[in-house]
Amino acid sequence: MTKGRGDQGDAPAPENPTTPPLDPKVDYELAKDELPGWFGYVEWEDYPEKKKAAHEILISHEFPPPPEFQLEPIPGTNPVLEGVRWKEWHRASQIPIIDPNSWFLRLEGLVKEPKKLTLADLQDESKFPRMERLVTIQCSGTRRIEQISLYAGEGDEMINAPWAEGAIGTARYVGISLKKVIKYCGGLVDGAKHLELVGADTYFKMSEVMNYAISVPYSKVQANEVMLVWEMNGEPLPKIHGAPVRAVVLGYIGARSVKWLYRITAIPEPTKAPVQSREYLYFNQQVGKHNQRWTDGIQIQEMPVSSAIMAPWNKQVVIHEGKISVKGWAYSGGGRWPERVEVSADGGFSWYMVPVENLSPKHKFAWRTWHTELPCDVEGWIELVVRCWDNSLSKSLWFMMACLYIIDTQPTEVRNAWNWGLHVTSSAHRVRIYSVNKSKERTRARLEEFEKRGTSFVPITRPTEFPFMTWEEYDEFFAKAGPRDIEV
Amino acid sequence: MTKGRGDQGDAPAPENPTTPPLDPKVDYELAKDELPGWFGYVEWEDYPEKKKAAHEILISHEFPPPPEFQLEPIPGTNPVLEGVRWKEWHRASQIPIIDPNSWFLRLEGLVKEPKKLTLADLQDESKFPRMERLVTIQCSGTRRIEQISLYAGEGDEMINAPWAEGAIGTARYVGISLKKVIKYCGGLVDGAKHLELVGADTYFKMSEVMNYAISVPYSKVQANEVMLVWEMNGEPLPKIHGAPVRAVVLGYIGARSVKWLYRITAIPEPTKAPVQSREYLYFNQQVGKHNQRWTDGIQIQEMPVSSAIMAPWNKQVVIHEGKISVKGWAYSGGGRWPERVEVSADGGFSWYMVPVENLSPKHKFAWRTWHTELPCDVEGWIELVVRCWDNSLSKSLWFMMACLYIIDTQPTEVRNAWNWGLHVTSSAHRVRIYSVNKSKERTRARLEEFEKRGTSFVPITRPTEFPFMTWEEYDEFFAKAGPRDIEV
Structure with missing residues (x-):
C-alpha cells in the first residue's frame, strides 16, 4: 500500500481522531508526555539538552510570518482573527490534560523544606484552610483592538491577539492560599524574594521552548493574594482553565494566574522566563521595533482602573x-x-x-x-x-x-x-x-413614514427612496428665508 | 436555434463589442439617441411623456440596494470601491460621444434672442474673444474617505464615492466666457437671475430620469467666471471630460462644470434639478436619515480653503x-x-x-x-x-x-x-x-542589526526574531536602577 497523507508511518497515532494527522517529519519523541496521567506535559526545564534539541529544530525551520492584521483593514468579525497559529501551536504543544489523581505540585528552590504535594494534600483542611473568592481575571490585552484601530503595534497573532472589551471574566474560585503552603514547607531561605510559578503547558519564544512560567513577589503571597484553586463557579476547574490546579493571583493580570500549575520555585529575583522579563511590558509611546529594550518597559502586574x-x-x-x-x-x-x-x-x-x-x-x-x-x-x-x-x-x-x-x-x-x-x-x-431621538417631532414623523411605507430605516447608509419634503414646502421655505444665492 | 444568453432577439446590437449583451427585457427604444452624431444622448426635458414612461419602468423594478461600504471595514484599496453601479449606470445611460461637427449649443429661456450655436460659432474669434485659464476643479467629495472612516453617512456608491485626497485636478483650459455668449444673445429678459446648464448625459434620482443639470447665478457669469471650453492642456477636450464642449465654472465645485454641455436656459430662480436643489447640500451634524429636509442644507458652490x-x-x-x-x-x-x-x-x-x-x-x-x-x-x-x-x-x-x-x-x-x-x-x-529617527544612536544601531542579519525591518508589525539586549545588559540595568518589584 502506498504511503498516503493519512499514513503516519512510525509516528504515534493521534489521541484525538478529529485532529489532522501529525507531520511525519517532526521528532515527536522529543515532545512526548513525561508522566503517566499527564497528557500534553513535557518537562523542559529539567532537561537542558532536550531544550537545546528543540531549539535546534526550531531554528532549522523557516516558519511563515504571522498573518498581518493591523496594517490591513480590520475585519468586522468577533473574534477578529481565527487564531490559526494558536490552534497550530496548541496542536504541536498540546493543552495539558492531567489526571487529578496523578497530579502533584513540586515546591522547590529556596524553600526550607522542598515538597511534592498531591491534590489530596492541598484539599486536606487540617493542613490548609479553604479559601473562596470572587475574582476578576483580566488580560492585559483587554480592549487592545482600540489601540490597533489607532496604530499598529507588535503584531504576533498569538501574543497580541486583538481582543475587544471581553478579555476579562469574573468567577468564584475555591482553593487555598499559597502562603499556607509555603509555611507548610517551613518558609523561605534567606534571600528568597520571589516565587516562580510554572505551568505544565509548553511555551515558546524566539525559537526557545520552555514551560510557561512567571513569578510573583513573596510579599504578594504573604498578603494571601496568591491562591491555588481547583474549583470555579461551584464546578471542578475546567480543563481549559488549567485543571486540576491553577494559580489565581488576586489583582494581577491574567498572565500571572498560571494554569496547569505543577511547580513553584522560590528565587531571589524575578524570573527571567520571557513572560515575566521580556513580555507584558508597558513601553513609552516612542519605543518600538526600531529602538526597543526590555528594560525600558514597566512590568505589568496590576491593571489600572x-x-x-x-x-x-x-x-x-x-x-x-x-x-x-x-x-x-x-x-x-x-x-x-x-x-x-x-x-x-x-x-x-x-x-x-x-x-x-x-x-x-x-x-x-x-x-x-x-x-x-x-x-x-x-x-x-x-x-x-x-x-x-x-x-x-x-x-x-x-x-x-x-x-x-x-x-x-x-x-x-x-x-x-x-x-x-x-x-x-x-x-x-x-x-x-x-x-x-424620537421625542423630536420631525424625527418621529420620518420614522412613521418609513413604517407606513414598509421601508426599513436601517442600514442608515441606504439612500432614502422617498422625498424629504414637497416642492410646496421647499418653495415656501425660500420665499420666507430668501434665496440660496443672493445678488445684493 | 434555442435563444441563449447571447441572443438579443430584436434588441439593437451593442455599439461596442466588448460591452456585455444588452438586457432583452429593457425598452431601449425609450433611450435611443436623439440626434445623428450624438451617441448616448437622450433628450428627456422636452418630452415629459418619455420621462414619465422611464419613471414607470424604474418604479416597476426592484433594484438591489447599493453595496454597503461604510458600516463594513473599509478596504485598503485605491479606489475603495470598484464602482460596479457606476459602470452599470454608464452602460444603461451611455456616456455621450458627440461628433463636434454635429454638436450645437441651445441658448433659451429668458434670453432676449434664443440661439443655437455651433462649435465653429463659439470658436469664431470675431464673435467671442478666446479665454485661457489654469483652473483647479475640485469635487465636493474630495477627501470624503476621512469622513467615512469616522462615521458612516448617506451611502450610495455612485453619489457618495469614497474619494481620498485625489478627487481634485488642475488643467489649462481654452474656450470663451459665457458672458460674451449671453451678450451675443442680446442679454437676459428682466427677472432672469440664473443660468441653467444642461448636459447631454442622463442622470437619475429617486426613480426620475433627466438630463444632468445645475444652475449658476447670472452674477457669476457676468464676472467672466463661467467658461465654455473645448481645449484642455493643449489638446481637444477628451470624451470623458465632456467633449466637445463643457462648462468650467471657476471657483465652484466640479459638479457645476457641466460636461457634454448642450443647453443653457435663463431662469428666474436656481434650477430644481436635483443636483442643484436636493444634492450637494452641506447639513448640520445632527441632520441625517432620521430628520433630513433639503432646505436645511447649505448649497455647496465654493469650496472652503x-x-x-x-x-x-x-x-x-x-x-x-x-x-x-x-x-x-x-x-x-x-x-x-x-x-x-x-x-x-x-x-x-x-x-x-x-x-x-x-x-x-x-x-x-x-x-x-x-x-x-x-x-x-x-x-x-x-x-x-x-x-x-x-x-x-x-x-x-x-x-x-x-x-x-x-x-x-x-x-x-x-x-x-x-x-x-x-x-x-x-x-x-x-x-x-x-x-x-536614524539620528538617534539606539535606532541607528538597531537598523544596522536588521541589515547585518538580512532581516527586513518592515512590516513593523512582524515580531523581531533576535534579542533586543543581552542578559548582561539586562542585569546591569536592574543592578543600577533597582529591581522591578520592591518590598520597602
Missing part, C-alpha cells in the same frame, strides 16, 4: 426618547475597586454619574457591572464614553485630591496610553452610535 | 535623520488662493510654515502644490497634519484678524466638519506615519 460599555454596540442605531440605556463593567487591579462610574453622550465633555444603586456590589478583587439611562438630546453620530474612578482616591489626603484625580481615573484618548506591546488599553472606552 | 498631504502615505514607515520630506496641495474655492501652508508633526500642536519659495505660483482659480522638510525628533507613530490659510484674511480689517483666523483656515478635526452627505472634508488633513 478601567471600564467598558457592553451595550450599545459600536455603529448601532439607537432609537430612543431622550435617554439611552447603557451598560458595562468597571474594574481596577491591585485590590482597588470601582467607586464611581461616569458616562458621557458628548464624547467626554459632560459626564453623568451612574447612580450608585445601579452598580453591582463591591468586592476587593472583582469588577462591578453597571447600567444607566443616559440623557441624550443630540441626534446623529455621537460618542458614548465611560470612565471609572477607583477607591485609591480615598486613600489620599484631601488637599491632594485635585492632583490625584489625574492619577485615578482613565486617560481620555487611546493615544494617551498607546504602547508598542498594545497592552493596558486604559483610556476611556468610546462607542460610536447613531442617535435617533 | 483646504489642503492635503500627498506624501508620505498613511501607515508608511519613514526613516529619516530628523527631518521628514512632506509634499501636497492647497486650494481654496471662489477665487481665493492659498497664502500660507503649515504642517505639523505632532498632531496639530506645533506648526511649521512651508517656506513660500516651496509653493507653486499663485493663480486666482488654481491650487498651489508645496513641499517641505519638516523637523521631527519624535519616534513611533506620529500624525502629520497640514492646514492652509487663504488670502481672504488679507481682505479684512487688521483689528478683526484674530477673529478671522478662525474663519479662514481649516477645522482641526474631521468631526468639526462631518455631515450626512459626506461633502466638503475641509478639516486639516492628517496622515499617520511611523517615524524612525
Whole structure:
C-alpha cells in the first residue's frame, strides 16, 4: 500500500481522531508526555539538552510570518482573527490534560523544606484552610483592538491577539492560599524574594521552548493574594482553565494566574522566563521595533482602573426618547475597586454619574457591572464614553485630591496610553452610535413614514427612496428665508 | 436555434463589442439617441411623456440596494470601491460621444434672442474673444474617505464615492466666457437671475430620469467666471471630460462644470434639478436619515480653503535623520488662493510654515502644490497634519484678524466638519506615519542589526526574531536602577 497523507508511518497515532494527522517529519519523541496521567506535559526545564534539541529544530525551520492584521483593514468579525497559529501551536504543544489523581505540585528552590504535594494534600483542611473568592481575571490585552484601530503595534497573532472589551471574566474560585503552603514547607531561605510559578503547558519564544512560567513577589503571597484553586463557579476547574490546579493571583493580570500549575520555585529575583522579563511590558509611546529594550518597559502586574460599555454596540442605531440605556463593567487591579462610574453622550465633555444603586456590589478583587439611562438630546453620530474612578482616591489626603484625580481615573484618548506591546488599553472606552431621538417631532414623523411605507430605516447608509419634503414646502421655505444665492 | 444568453432577439446590437449583451427585457427604444452624431444622448426635458414612461419602468423594478461600504471595514484599496453601479449606470445611460461637427449649443429661456450655436460659432474669434485659464476643479467629495472612516453617512456608491485626497485636478483650459455668449444673445429678459446648464448625459434620482443639470447665478457669469471650453492642456477636450464642449465654472465645485454641455436656459430662480436643489447640500451634524429636509442644507458652490498631504502615505514607515520630506496641495474655492501652508508633526500642536519659495505660483482659480522638510525628533507613530490659510484674511480689517483666523483656515478635526452627505472634508488633513529617527544612536544601531542579519525591518508589525539586549545588559540595568518589584 502506498504511503498516503493519512499514513503516519512510525509516528504515534493521534489521541484525538478529529485532529489532522501529525507531520511525519517532526521528532515527536522529543515532545512526548513525561508522566503517566499527564497528557500534553513535557518537562523542559529539567532537561537542558532536550531544550537545546528543540531549539535546534526550531531554528532549522523557516516558519511563515504571522498573518498581518493591523496594517490591513480590520475585519468586522468577533473574534477578529481565527487564531490559526494558536490552534497550530496548541496542536504541536498540546493543552495539558492531567489526571487529578496523578497530579502533584513540586515546591522547590529556596524553600526550607522542598515538597511534592498531591491534590489530596492541598484539599486536606487540617493542613490548609479553604479559601473562596470572587475574582476578576483580566488580560492585559483587554480592549487592545482600540489601540490597533489607532496604530499598529507588535503584531504576533498569538501574543497580541486583538481582543475587544471581553478579555476579562469574573468567577468564584475555591482553593487555598499559597502562603499556607509555603509555611507548610517551613518558609523561605534567606534571600528568597520571589516565587516562580510554572505551568505544565509548553511555551515558546524566539525559537526557545520552555514551560510557561512567571513569578510573583513573596510579599504578594504573604498578603494571601496568591491562591491555588481547583474549583470555579461551584464546578471542578475546567480543563481549559488549567485543571486540576491553577494559580489565581488576586489583582494581577491574567498572565500571572498560571494554569496547569505543577511547580513553584522560590528565587531571589524575578524570573527571567520571557513572560515575566521580556513580555507584558508597558513601553513609552516612542519605543518600538526600531529602538526597543526590555528594560525600558514597566512590568505589568496590576491593571489600572478601567471600564467598558457592553451595550450599545459600536455603529448601532439607537432609537430612543431622550435617554439611552447603557451598560458595562468597571474594574481596577491591585485590590482597588470601582467607586464611581461616569458616562458621557458628548464624547467626554459632560459626564453623568451612574447612580450608585445601579452598580453591582463591591468586592476587593472583582469588577462591578453597571447600567444607566443616559440623557441624550443630540441626534446623529455621537460618542458614548465611560470612565471609572477607583477607591485609591480615598486613600489620599484631601488637599491632594485635585492632583490625584489625574492619577485615578482613565486617560481620555487611546493615544494617551498607546504602547508598542498594545497592552493596558486604559483610556476611556468610546462607542460610536447613531442617535435617533424620537421625542423630536420631525424625527418621529420620518420614522412613521418609513413604517407606513414598509421601508426599513436601517442600514442608515441606504439612500432614502422617498422625498424629504414637497416642492410646496421647499418653495415656501425660500420665499420666507430668501434665496440660496443672493445678488445684493 | 434555442435563444441563449447571447441572443438579443430584436434588441439593437451593442455599439461596442466588448460591452456585455444588452438586457432583452429593457425598452431601449425609450433611450435611443436623439440626434445623428450624438451617441448616448437622450433628450428627456422636452418630452415629459418619455420621462414619465422611464419613471414607470424604474418604479416597476426592484433594484438591489447599493453595496454597503461604510458600516463594513473599509478596504485598503485605491479606489475603495470598484464602482460596479457606476459602470452599470454608464452602460444603461451611455456616456455621450458627440461628433463636434454635429454638436450645437441651445441658448433659451429668458434670453432676449434664443440661439443655437455651433462649435465653429463659439470658436469664431470675431464673435467671442478666446479665454485661457489654469483652473483647479475640485469635487465636493474630495477627501470624503476621512469622513467615512469616522462615521458612516448617506451611502450610495455612485453619489457618495469614497474619494481620498485625489478627487481634485488642475488643467489649462481654452474656450470663451459665457458672458460674451449671453451678450451675443442680446442679454437676459428682466427677472432672469440664473443660468441653467444642461448636459447631454442622463442622470437619475429617486426613480426620475433627466438630463444632468445645475444652475449658476447670472452674477457669476457676468464676472467672466463661467467658461465654455473645448481645449484642455493643449489638446481637444477628451470624451470623458465632456467633449466637445463643457462648462468650467471657476471657483465652484466640479459638479457645476457641466460636461457634454448642450443647453443653457435663463431662469428666474436656481434650477430644481436635483443636483442643484436636493444634492450637494452641506447639513448640520445632527441632520441625517432620521430628520433630513433639503432646505436645511447649505448649497455647496465654493469650496472652503483646504489642503492635503500627498506624501508620505498613511501607515508608511519613514526613516529619516530628523527631518521628514512632506509634499501636497492647497486650494481654496471662489477665487481665493492659498497664502500660507503649515504642517505639523505632532498632531496639530506645533506648526511649521512651508517656506513660500516651496509653493507653486499663485493663480486666482488654481491650487498651489508645496513641499517641505519638516523637523521631527519624535519616534513611533506620529500624525502629520497640514492646514492652509487663504488670502481672504488679507481682505479684512487688521483689528478683526484674530477673529478671522478662525474663519479662514481649516477645522482641526474631521468631526468639526462631518455631515450626512459626506461633502466638503475641509478639516486639516492628517496622515499617520511611523517615524524612525536614524539620528538617534539606539535606532541607528538597531537598523544596522536588521541589515547585518538580512532581516527586513518592515512590516513593523512582524515580531523581531533576535534579542533586543543581552542578559548582561539586562542585569546591569536592574543592578543600577533597582529591581522591578520592591518590598520597602
